Amino acid sequence: MTTLSDRPGTALLVIDMQNGVLEGAFQRDAVIANIAALVTKARSEGVPVVWVQHSDDHNLPLHSPQWEYVAELPRADGEPLVHKRYGDAFEATELEELLAERRAGRLVVTGASSDACIRSTIHGAFTRGYDVTLVGDAHTTGDLSQWGAPGPELVVAHTNLYWDYTSAPGRTAGTVPTAEVSFAAA
Template sequence: MTTLPDRPGTALLVIDVQNGVVEGAPRRDEVIANIASLVDRARTEDVPVIWVQHSDDGGLKEGSEAWQYVSELPRREGEPLVHKRYSDSFEDTELEALLAERGVGRLVVSGAQSDACIRSTLHGGFVRGYDVTLVGDAHTTEDLTQFGAPAPELVIAHTNLYWGFQKAPGRCGGTVDTAEVSFGAAE
């Protein structure tokens, strides 16, 4: 249903599952296990897996231990790695070109953080014409309650809730759990 012509393919995006991003995140191990399951399924079904890695001048300096991807999610040679400096994985990166090369019009999104890079990338893909599915049990966020944010579990639940109802002319959003993910075209 994507609005992108001649792009029937699906890609799995794995966003910012880096040591410094998911350290102390709720359900960290469960989320990483779900992402690993998605990666295995995508590889088995010849679905592109595209890795996204954030860097900044603060705690995620390129090359630092915090910047590194978690060891439980090894990237295979040939799987693209998109380096970003903004929340939206499309912003000032080669992500759009990589997806176009692979004929991708539908994204399956996983990773961190729910209320920052996940939300920004969901919206970034959607406004660019992609169908975008969020994997509800394959994303997490840090605890920002000291700054007035809701508890992480509520942030995750709210993100799952509102993304489940996203639709626009010619494209759709949606939220599913890992076990319900289909890498086929959106319905």
């Protein structure tokens, strides 16, 4: 039901599953396994997989070990990689153009970090007219409680809760577990 009427397809977004981002992340291995299963499913169904990789000058410098994607999630030849410097993967990147080329109006979103780049990107996609499904057990975050944030398990749970109740005219939002992901149009 996307407002992008000329885009009937779906794409899987894998956001910032990088060594430096996942160091100490909540349920790291389970989230990686869930994303790997979704990538395999998307590839087998001919659904585009789009990888997003963050960089900054302090924590994730380009080409550093922290910047690299985790080894458990290899990108296949021909799958696009979007480099970003802002939380929202649409900001100052070619993501919109890549999705338009693939006629994707519905996004299935996975990755890290729940309270930063995931949140920014799902909102960014939704305001741009996409239907957005967040995979509730395929995103994670680190523990920022020493700076006053809730623990990571609460951040993930809250993100899933509020995204399930997000709505706007002509678009859908929601959260599903990995086992219930469908790449078919609604």
